[in-house]
Amino acid sequence: MPVNQPEPKGVSTSLDKRFSVQRLKEQLIRFVLMFCALLSIATTISIIYVLITESLFSFGESEAFFQQVSFKDFFTDTKWTPQYADQHFGILPLLAGTFLIAGIAALVGIPLGLASAIYMSEYASPRIRNFIKPILEILAGIPTVVYGYFALVFVTPYILRPFFQDLLGFDVSVFNAASAGIVVGIMIIPMISSLSEDALRAVPQSLREAGYALGSTKFDVSIKVVLPAAISGIAASFILAFSRAVGETMAVTIAAGQQPNLTFNPFESVETMTAFIVNISMGDTPVGSIEYKSLYAVALTLFLVTLTMNFISYAIMRRFREVYQ
């Protein structure tokens, strides 16, 4: 059918890729960028290497953590007392503590952050937005020690105690999961509000106009048009923020107490995995002792737990992502 056969292979044509500075530059840039992306994989591999060599197998003469403590004990024992004379290595209390606090933080931070994002993007005047957004971002820069103290000297005595203890009759300890969760929640607000606000504002104005033209209220447009179109960025901000809450260390070390309790009572003191890790690594535990090695086992567990979580959330996110134009 075609009248003209294509040029036979081997004969170069005017549209061939050929050497030029421009092409070389393109390839180089691509290569460099790929290297940047692979760096994150390298980081993970190094982390896993460091954690595994200390917890799973050991190359030195001393035994690794899991060569001394069985997986069964680790995952079923309900006590975590590596530094007491009566040693127990049950990770459950630390897991519970971690997720109790991260959960409270998410309950506080996600609604507040998202609502602030919507306010800034859809309701606030540019002047207010340009003022409030950077101000809220200061929250991300306050040293976490300060959050810990804030929980201890403000949240517990002036908010939790009057309300939950004096009014509702709960017993609120000085150190408790709730106060730590609340301040961590406040700490992650800017991450959610700023990133979500960017995502919301990147939604083309024409979509809003289309929404209004169909008789939408501002609420309809914000929730049913803009929010779904920005869901990818919003979900990403949630995941980052929740990850931060799980990984947060200093504030919970100060505010949540350091008692590995297997409890879901937010008014008791608990210990998180991170608090334990920081404690061991900056204390007087001799390096090489089983207590010291337990920190790697804890870190590895945390790593795997968050990895599982991320797989799940990623699968969910893929399903809900909407792309425009």
Add this chain to the structure above:
Amino acid sequence: MSNPNQMFDSQLAARHRLGKVFATICFLSTWFSFAALIVMLGTILWQGGSWLTWDFLTSYDSRMPAVAGIKAGLWGSFWLILLTTLFSIPVGVGAAVYLEEYASKSRLTRIIQINLANLAGVPSIVYGILGLSVFVQMFDFFRVNPKTLVFPLGIAELRVPLPFGPSVLSGALTLSLLILPVVIVASQEALRSVPSSIRHASVALGATRWQTIRDQVLPAALPGILTGMILSISRAIGETAPILMMGALVFVAATPGNIDSPAQLVTDPQGVMDAPFDSFTTLPILIFNWVSRPKEEYQYVSAAGILVLLIVLLALNGVAISIRNRYSKRARW
């Protein structure tokens, strides 16, 4: 056809009410967060305001609260954040560009994606452990035979010790790894929100992929990228545990490279070259230390330290914030 209209009319009032409630919730949420910040800042200001003097900025730490200062921490943090920014922002944005604009949606990219979210949740102290073995000790490669590489650069010599030891450089690299996930994910989302029709239009004009990214996509994504940068630099400047873990000092009566005035940054090239390889302390470490000291006055000293930290933070972010404000006119495409 009157039925749907009736429904519309009858529900309109309720919808308006819902809208008002929602708007109020959003409004209150924002100002609640603001209030939380004000309470914290207020307390800190009240405690530390009067301790924030010029002497405080220009003297080293001391066992006596009255004369304790943050000079070492101020310069340490300055160098640390400067280097962290220099490493993490290009690498982070580059990785995001690669993942969004170049990589095919293969399994590898998916793994990288999940991996990134996961790295964001690794506790900072673990990065400290990592930084210690990778940068500070370099897997003991140079254990028996530490070296210093010397590069003559005309006006000054660049002397790179191997391993890096507990230097500013090691700290900055550690912090860079720590904040990279946030920089990358935020940048990725910003890139993703640029409509692909813009890319199509550019490519159709004969622009290469990189030209399209550089001229069209990155400028449009800039506000979001800057947000990621602001958030992660804010986090980096306040981090304590990983830096302490990897061997930063607490008490040191010297500044990196012995540079202790802004003018020296220009007049002392050798100091600038040396600073990254020097030992250091940072503002949050000093604050952390002061907070746990028995003397009550240290509480005020640490409050003053926090104020300085926040001022430094605002100054650093100020540039990014103003650029972002300028670029973030609503996209109308």
Add this chain to the structure above:
Amino acid sequence: MATTLQGFTQIVNRKKTLPTEDITPSPLKTRPMIESCNLDFFYGESQALFDVSLQVPPRSVMALIGPSGCGKSTYLRTLNRMNDIIEDVRLEGKVLVEGIDIYAPQIDVVALRKKVGMVFQKSIPFPKSIFDNVAYGPRIAGQRNKNILKEIVEQSLERAALWKEVKDRLNDSALALSGGQQQRLCIARALATNPDVLLMDEPASALDPASTARIEDLIFELKQNYTIVIVTHNMQQAARISDETAFFFEGNLIEVGETEQLFTNPKEKKTEDYITGRFG
């Protein structure tokens, strides 16, 4: 029809300052459905409309014609206050819908826009499925019933001459439609909300003759109950479907009149030049 009117005024005009209007059985051309009086419009400093006064009788089609950039879209957007959303614009003069000043402070813009529907010049589907695009309007108006929604969607798509092409892929993304399909989708979306007035900005610009004919038929049909203002560059189209035509030029309304009269016997020189193709 009477009920719709009632609903609108109940909301727009809660104080019922004009109760007599509700009962008037059929105002039939007695009073304009839409009326703009001495309308000036500014984008920042630059004025886009100059002193435009125009009346659109109910149940009729008004065509707006004029060279590109003359202010047709701008004018159309003033009629349902879509310009509210753009920053840094200013409007002077009055716009009345059914005699009610829609720029008055007590006006409920949501009710207004529900009543005065719009099809944009550039088709902008929501990044949702085809079904969700069309069902959007009824849903926000409170329609939850799946079957009714399905019916509305089918009917609207049918009227917009798109049903046949998309009936098997209602759950596909609307963004995967061709240009003309997107345009028809946006028409269907506007129809689904069941407005009283329909503002259409070049609704057939990306359509083939057959689809265009179907849309023109639709307009003809709608005219029985609706008031329609349509921007078109196609004189033949304007001639075919509109009762009256308004000619805009550089932000001014040059001439308005019965379509036939305007095309055959324009009063103004500029109009004549334009329709005989002597401009540009």
Add this chain to the structure above:
Amino acid sequence: MATTLQGFTQIVNRKKTLPTEDITPSPLKTRPMIESCNLDFFYGESQALFDVSLQVPPRSVMALIGPSGCGKSTYLRTLNRMNDIIEDVRLEGKVLVEGIDIYAPQIDVVALRKKVGMVFQKSIPFPKSIFDNVAYGPRIAGQRNKNILKEIVEQSLERAALWKEVKDRLNDSALALSGGQQQRLCIARALATNPDVLLMDEPASALDPASTARIEDLIFELKQNYTIVIVTHNMQQAARISDETAFFFEGNLIEVGETEQLFTNPKEKKTEDYITGRFG
């Protein structure tokens, strides 16, 4: 033309492997400029083009007509590999430009797209100033000289019949233009890169008759040196400007032929039905 070609080959084809082509004074219809052979195209599972074989002679205008959603835009986009960018699509068959298989692995798509320019169905101005929009193409091709850029911009806007309207606001955002102005801007932007082949997807859909006439004049003028493929819904337009016309229907190329012949004496029943308006 000689200089243009030279410029182009200097950039794309620095080594001048085929210098003979440059000197050939006028290859005139000896070999098609664009040729597609048995082209199938798939969006995911659904096939959008079926076995399309079409030849466009150099320095001629080919009009693509057909009902909305029949695959015209899709076909157009295969000619400069714009579909590469969309995910999850598949192409079978061959596309040759000047006899070169553009889907061959060694092809430089950037050079291809520079050679085969495109105006999209929906106008998409960059969120930059009017000037920067038009100057973008020359700039990325390496043109830094301000004066030359200014000249190119003015000339391109002039040819796209937009210069007069925007010459005082070149630094304003392109997004503040009216629909028709944006469309002309996109034409100007494509002209500024000086391609050899121009693919135009309904370039006059949002334009008033006068502007349309100017664009048609432009096409006529361009035809002297360029090859043009244009999608249009306007039969009169197709008849006025094109040398050949191809009729698409449901992804199939039904008929292609000399425009006059196709409109006056179509071979296929479907073509006849379409041009006489019996479809829909």
Add this chain to the structure above:
Amino acid sequence: ATGCKVENTNSTSNVNSTGDRKVSKEIQIDGSSTVFPISQAVAEEYMKENSDINVTVGLSGTGGGFKRFIRGETDINDASRPIKESELKSLKDAGIEFIELTIAIDGLSVIVHPENDWCDAITTEQLNMIWKPGSEITTWKQVDENWPDEPFKLYGPDTDSGTFDYFTEAINGEEGASRSEYVASSDDNILVRGVSGDKYSLGYFGYAYYVENKNKLKVLSVANGNDVSIAVEPTAESIEAGKYVPLSRPLFLYVRKDSLQKPHVATFLRYYLNEGQNLVNEVGYVNLSEEQLKTTKQTLEEGVSK
């Protein structure tokens, strides 16, 4: 990398010393957070007089400090407990010789709320009843008939501090043997807050934190054994004199022998043991007795001369 030179650096400890512009001599100290204030104070004073010497102090904890000490990265390690068997072995393996210097004493104070008017002294046996592992004691009355029937609020350092180890060893006979239901914090200031905010509280932590917060707290005298009448109040004098037993512990410096051969390190340590001793009190710890100090100085001189 043209003209790149490689210099072999022999000692890791001066990897960071960068030529003549910097102070030439460095002393690197790391280790216990408990000892930190003393080392900081001495370093501060010492550097005022010797501007050519740069003393830096880290805060990695006793264990973390030993880790670096074993790697040869520091000259001196601060410790709030004697070196452990495993650490000793590692040092031997690394071929690092060291001396141990006792430099001050830290008292552990047992603290109650200032409004506590029923209890001024307590015996170690009672403390053991309260703090032993699995203790069932929940109210004051269970310990002593005369005390109110109110529940205890117990505060103590977290398990990772030297104070915890020492207290459990001294009171419960085994390091780490402790009841676990008590409020734990790694920051003694927080414990101060806790005890001072709760009328029925009891806690223990470093003496220095009591001294600085005397107005908010009440300290208990402690009797070794079960006879409350011999209880001793912790004061600088009683601790220094060795009367406040068993709740006072020594604090140490561990010094690398080859660092000791450098004159500036030796000079610094001499300063530490002479002028530096005046600072011990100032930062809240207790001086060694004359004899103890003499022994320490002797150990130092032996280490230097060898």
